[in-house]
Structures are given as structure tokens and as C-alpha cells.
Amino acid sequence: xxxxxxxxxxxxxxxxxxxxxxxxxxxxxxxxxxxxxxxxxxxxxxxxxxxxxxxxxxxxxxxxxxxxxxxxxxxxxxxxxxxxxxxxxxxxxxxxxxxxxxxx
Numbered sequence: 001x002x003x004x005x006x007x008x009x010x011x012x013x014x015x016x017x018x019x020x021x022x023x024x025x026x027x028x029x030x031x032x033x034x035x036x037x038x039x040x041x042x043x044x045x046x047x048x049x050x051x052x053x054x055x056x057x058x059x060x061x062x063x064x065x066x067x068x069x070x071x072x073x074x075x076x077x078x079x080x081x082x083x084x085x086x087x088x089x090x091x092x093x094x095x096x097x098x099x100x101x102x103x104x
Contacts, residue, residue, distance in 0.1 A: 002050075003050055004049070004050025007050060008048045008050065011048060012026060012031055012048070015031055015033065015046070019033045019034075022034040022035070024043065029047070029048075030045045030046060030047050031045070031046040031047075031048065032044070032045050032046075033046070052085060053085045
């Protein structure tokens with residue numbers, strides 16, 4: 001199982017719960033929900049990935065029920081610069097092997 005697969009399913013469950021009847025489903029590795037735009041219902045597709053190098057963020061405020069507080073007057077989380085992803089020696093070797101096989 002790919003890294004993050006279980007976490008993605010947990011996130012999808014939370015999205016489904018949060019959107020209720022506006023949750024459409026998961027199709028081709030994307031989550032679809034309904035949203036309103038200028039009085040018209042539009043579909044929004046969400047792609048979920050598990051980053052190789054996580055970014056560090058300040059914690060978003062939570063409500064007294066433990067849910068995240070997305071209200072306008074809630075403090076906006078500050079994103080801290082993530083460490084730059086470094087290419088490993090193993091990854092460099094894989095690229096070199098592929099290039100040799102492809103004659104590049």
C-alpha cells in the first residue's frame with residue numbers, strides 16, 4: 001500500500017462528512033464535491049497527495065468540539081518554509097540507469 005493511502009481515506013471520510021449532501025464521491029483518485037458560484041452549482045475536484053517532504057505549519061485554531069475553525073475571524077495559520085527536498089544517491093543512480101537504458 002502506498003504511503004499516505006490510509007491517511008487519504010481518513011481525509012476523504014472527513015470531507016464527505018463536512019460536505020454532506022454536497023459530497024459527490026471519489027472518481028479516478030479525485031474527490032468531487034458541489035459548490036455554489038454566482039447562484040449556479042458547480043463541481044469541484046480535489047486531488048489528494050502525500051508529500052515526500054512535509055511542510056511545517058502553525059496549528060489552525062480549533063473549536064471547542066475539536067473541529068478546525070475556518071471562520072473569517074479565526075487566526076490564519078502561517079506556513080513555515082519547508083526543508084528543500086534533497087535527491088538521494090539511490091534516486092541519482094536510478095536516473096543514471098534509466099538514461100543509460102534509453103541511450104541519453
